[in-house]
Structures are given as C-alpha cells and as structure tokens.
Amino acid sequence: RIPATSLEMHIPGPTPDQLNQELWGWSPAVCVSQDFVVIGSSEPIVAMLGGDIMLPCRVFPAMNVENMELRWFRSKFSEAVFIYQNQQEQREEQLAQYTGRTSLVKEFLTWGEAILHIQKVQAFDNGVYNCFFRKGSFYESASLELKVAGSLPVLSSFSLEDGVRVVCKASGWFPKPEVRWKALSGEKFLTFSETHFQDPEGLFSVEATLVVRDSSSGNVTCSLLNPILSQKKAMAIIIPEDFFPRTSPWMSAFMVILTLLMLSLLGTAYYTKREHTAKCREVQEWKKLHREKEEDQQAKEEALKTRVSVTLDPESAHPNLAVSDEKSSVTWKDTTKDPGKHCSILGREGITSGRCYWVVEIRNGDRSEWSLGVCRGDVERTYWYQECPERGFWAVGGYLQNYCAYSNFVIPLFCRQVPHRVGVFLDLKEGDVSFYNMIDGSHMFSFPLASSSGTLFPYFMLRSGDVSLTIFMFLLVTKIISWRLYIVWI
Numbered sequence: 001r002i003p004a005t006s007l008e009m010h011i012p013g014p015t016p017d018q019l020n021q022e023l024w025g026w027s028p029a030v031c032v033s034q035d036f037v038v039i040g041s042s043e044p045i046v047a048m049l050g051g052d053i054m055l056p057c058r059v060f061p062a063m064n065v066e067n068m069e070l071r072w073f074r075s076k077f078s079e080a081v082f083i084y085q086n087q088q089e090q091r092e093e094q095l096a097q098y099t100g101r102t103s104l105v106k107e108f109l110t111w112g113e114a115i116l117h118i119q120k121v122q123a124f125d126n127g128v129y130n131c132f133f134r135k136g137s138f139y140e141s142a143s144l145e146l147k148v149a150g151s152l153p154v155l156s157s158f159s160l161e162d163g164v165r166v167v168c169k170a171s172g173w174f175p176k177p178e179v180r181w182k183a184l185s186g187e188k189f190l191t192f193s194e195t196h197f198q199d200p201e202g203l204f205s206v207e208a209t210l211v212v213r214d215s216s217s218g219n220v221t222c223s224l225l226n227p228i229l230s231q232k233k234a235m236a237i238i239i240p241e242d243f244f245p246r247t248s249p250w251m252s253a254f255m256v257i258l259t260l261l262m263l264s265l266l267g268t269a270y271y272t273k274r275e276h277t278a279k280c281r282e283v284q285e286w287k288k289l290h291r292e293k294e295e296d297q298q299a300k301e302e303a304l305k306t307r308v309s310v311t312l313d314p315e316s317a318h319p320n321l322a323v324s325d326e327k328s329s330v331t332w333k334d335t336t337k338d339p340g341k342h343c344s345i346l347g348r349e350g351i352t353s354g355r356c357y358w359v360v361e362i363r364n365g366d367r368s369e370w371s372l373g374v375c376r377g378d379v380e381r382t383y384w385y386q387e388c389p390e391r392g393f394w395a396v397g398g399y400l401q402n403y404c405a406y407s408n409f410v411i412p413l414f415c416r417q418v419p420h421r422v423g424v425f426l427d428l429k430e431g432d433v434s435f436y437n438m439i440d441g442s443h444m445f446s447f448p449l450a451s452s453s454g455t456l457f458p459y460f461m462l463r464s465g466d467v468s469l470t471i472f473m474f475l476l477v478t479k480i481i482s483w484r485l486y487i488v489w490i
Contacts, residue, residue: 038133039142041179047121047148055116056409057131062112067135070114082116107402121148123174123202128282149228164212168222171205177224181210310358310458310471311348331468344381347458357425359438359472366418368465371397373458376431394447396435405445413444
C-alpha cells in the first residue's frame with residue numbers, strides 16, 4: 001500500500017566499514033536498492049510540545065521485518081534513538097534523552113512497518129531522523145523531519161521609561177517567536193531592539209524594546225507569532241499625547257504614574273470584557289451545536305427508515321471469488337491456495353446521495369486478511385493496488401488479529417473485542433463514512449469524503465485465509481444513531 005509517487009531517488013546506505021561513522025547529507029525520504037526500498041515521510045511531521053508522536057517508516061515491497069535489525073537515529077549512526085535487534089529492544093547504544101520515551105509499534109512489523117512512538121515530545125526532539133533496516137549484509141535507510149512546536153506565551157509587562165520607551169516580554173515559546181510592533185494607524189515599526197534567551201528545556205524567552213518618538217502613534221501593539229503553528233498573541237498599550245516629555249520634570253513623573261494606573265485599569269477592564277465575551281460565545285455555540293445535533297438525529301432516524309438493498313455484483317468480482325446465489329456472501333473458490341494479491345468485489349447499487357448503512361459479517365476474519373468499505377466506481381482493482389482515499393478507497397480491514405484503517409499509511413485500530421461484524425454508515429449529506437464494531441457497538445474509524453467523490457459502491461476485499469464476507473441489513477439501529485451523536489459531543 002505504497003503510492004508510486006513516493007519513490008523519489010536512490011541514496012545508498014553506509015558501507016560495513018562506515019557503520020560506526022557519522023552519516024550525513026540525507027535529505028530525501030526514500031532510498032532505493034535492488035532488494036527493497038525504505039520509505040519515510042516526504043513531508044515534515046509536526047509534533048506538539050509535551051504530546052506524543054508516531055514517526056512512520058516502511059520497506060517496499062512489504063515483507064516481515066521482525067528478524068531484521070531496525071535502528072532509528074539522529075544525524076550520526078551512533079546517536080541511536082531506538083534499536084530493535086534479535087526481536088527485542090537494545091538499549092546499550094540508546095541516547096539518554098530517549099530512554100523510557102521511545103517504543104516500536106510491533107503489531108505492524110509483519111507488514112514491513114517500523115513505526116517509532118515518541119512520548120512527551122521535548123524541544124530537542126526537533127530535527128531530522130533516520131530509519132535503518134538491515135537484512136543479513138544488505139541494508140537501506142531513509143530520513144524524515146520532525147518539527148516541534150508549541151507555546152505557553154505570557155506577555156508579562158509593558159513598562160514606560162524616559163517618556164516613550166515600551167518593553168514587551170514573553171516566555172515559554174518554541175520555536176523562537178517573531179516579534180512585530182504596530183501603531184494604531186496600522187503602520188508597522190521596523191526599528192526596535194530584540195533579545196532572545198533559551199532555557200535548559202529549549203524554550204525561548206524574548207524581550208523587545210520600542211522607542212516611540214511620534215506622539216500621534218496612539219495605541220501601540222506588540223505581537224508574537226509562532227512560525228510553525230501560525231499562533232499569535234498580542235497586547236496593546238495606549239500612549240497619551242500628554243505623556244511625551246515637555247518642560248516640567250515633575251509633570252513627566254506625574255504623567256508616568258498616571259499612565260501606569262490607566263494601563264492597569266484598562267488591562268483589568270479589557271480582561272474582564274474578553275472573558276465575558278468568550279463565555280457568551282461559548283453559550284451561543286453550545287446552543288447552536290445542540291440544535292444542529294437534534295436536527296441531525298431526526299434526519300438520520302428518517303433516513304434509516306428507508307431500506308436500501310445492498311447486494312453483490314458478480315460481474316465486478318475477481319475470478320478467484322465465489323458469490324452466493326442470493327448475492328449476499330463472497331468467499332474463495334479454492335481455499336487451499338493463497339493468491340497473494342487483492343481479490344475484490346463491489347456492491348451492485350451505486351450510492352449518490354443521502355444516508356444508508358449495512359452490516360458485514362466476517363467469518364474467520366481473525367485468521368485472514370480482508371478489508372471492506374466504499375470506493376468509487378472508476379477505481380483500479382487489477383492485481384495489486386493501494387487502498388487509500390487518494391486512490392478512491394475508504395476502507396478498514398484486518399490481518400490476522402491486527403485491525404487498521406487504510407490511508408497514505410496504515411493507521412492502527414485498537415478493538416476491545418474481535419469485530420466479527422462491522423457496520424458501515426455512509427453519510428453523503430455530511431460527507432463522511434464511519435465504521436463500527438457491531439459486537440460491542442464501539443466506533444472504529446471515520447473518513448471524511450471529498451465533495452467530488454461521485455458515485456460510491458460498497459467494497460469488499462479478500463486476500464488470504466479461509467474467510468468469507470456476508471452482508472446483513474438494519475442491525476442495531478438505535479445503537480448506531482446514539483453512538484454517532486456521542487462521537488460528535490466529545
């Protein structure tokens with residue numbers, strides 16, 4: 001399930017004599033060889049400070065990598081973030097900063113996935129990571145970039161000195177923020193001093209000083225911008241015209257004290273008004289959301305009263321599949337052979353509008369590979385293909401006892417009970433398709449649908465094992481409706 005566009009260029013891995021030397025200059029996300037390729041993420045991955053992040057990396061073609069040596073490292077091969085060898089984690093060479101914070105998602109090693117899980121992301125985690133696969137004497141690597149962002153900004157004070165000197169302070173930013181000054185007229189101040197400090201945790205503090213010489217500037221605003229998240233914090237200060245220096249020194253001192261008092265009062269009033277406005281907005285939004293959910297519930301209940309028949313289309317079936325006489329079940333023609341490729345079939349009825357759902361029973365699904373969902377009618381389904389929304393597939397599936405949703409990369413799904421029955425809820429009005437484990441009524445996954453998705457067909461795929469898929473209709477109607485509303489509320 002790897003898009004062809006991801007294969008960009010060949011970057012060879014280190015020679016055996018260079019394994020303990022520094023590896024540098026790896027900018028592409030893919031390295032190509034004659035045995036397998038290693039694929040990372042071509043786009044930077046953004047992580048929030050203090051949160052968790054998954055770094056994807058895989059081999060192509062897909063193969064079991066449980067017996068390979070897997071290594072995640074930074075700019076040098078010896079700077080190990082995580083090492084997996086002899087089917088267990090190796091900690092001797094691991095950097096101390098990552099001890100206890102990294103792990104490997106082992107459920108997908110049999111699919112060729114080496115997903116690194118980093119907990120409690122710190123500022124020093126920002127940068128380039130390399131994933132390394134070795135099988136015998138052959139090895140390959142790929143790189144990806146992790147961008148750490150986040151802030152706990154505090155514009156701590158504005159102080160006035162010598163008549164018109166304004167100081168703006170903030171702390172707890174990452175990466176280093178951009179400082180901008182602006183007058184009431186909208187004119188930007190381009191000349192000001194700026195000092196940055198970085199604490200031991202990597203967070204930045206900034207102190208910016210502006211000297212205002214024109215008494216017509218009025219309000220002055222200090223803004224700080226996070227360049228990754230586009231997060232902005234600002235604070236304004238009023239500089240009265242009388243504040244500018246005149247002839248009497250004691251009058252200047254008096255005006256300084258008066259202005260500070262005014263600023264304190266204005267700041268208190270501004271904060272109180274902002275909190276009141278925010279509370280009113282929250283109440284209005286809650287009422288609007290509640291009203292919309294009631295309307296949505298009524299619409300869904302009306303939609304589910306209309307029975308939509310879902311039957312299989314034998315003409316769309318792969319030659320290795322057998323369809324039952326009532327066209328509601330599909331299985332292998334010869335269960336003794338493993339075709340090693342996608343064998344799929346579509347529903348007969350195309351869906352262009354409204355809401356409908358169906359339930360599929362999976363026999364022997366926990367010992368087989370299968371997937372189901374919806375797809376466009378014009379998708380490519382010959383031999384081997386990738387199931388992802390970009391290719392016109394919105395599907396979930398299982399491999400042995402692992403369950404996942406198919407996007408650009410595999411998204412693990414953690415089910416409390418084995419999903420022997422899966423409900424598919426297609427809502428073209430709202431633009432989404434959702435999947436439910438009908439054994440316990442739990443939500444498995446939801447895909448958004450593009451407005452240009454067109455006509456969609458029920459989709460069923462078998463790839464290995466003695467497995468069959470059977471369509472049932474209109475089961476657990478109340479549970480599906482109440483669960484969808486529950487998802488919206490949280």
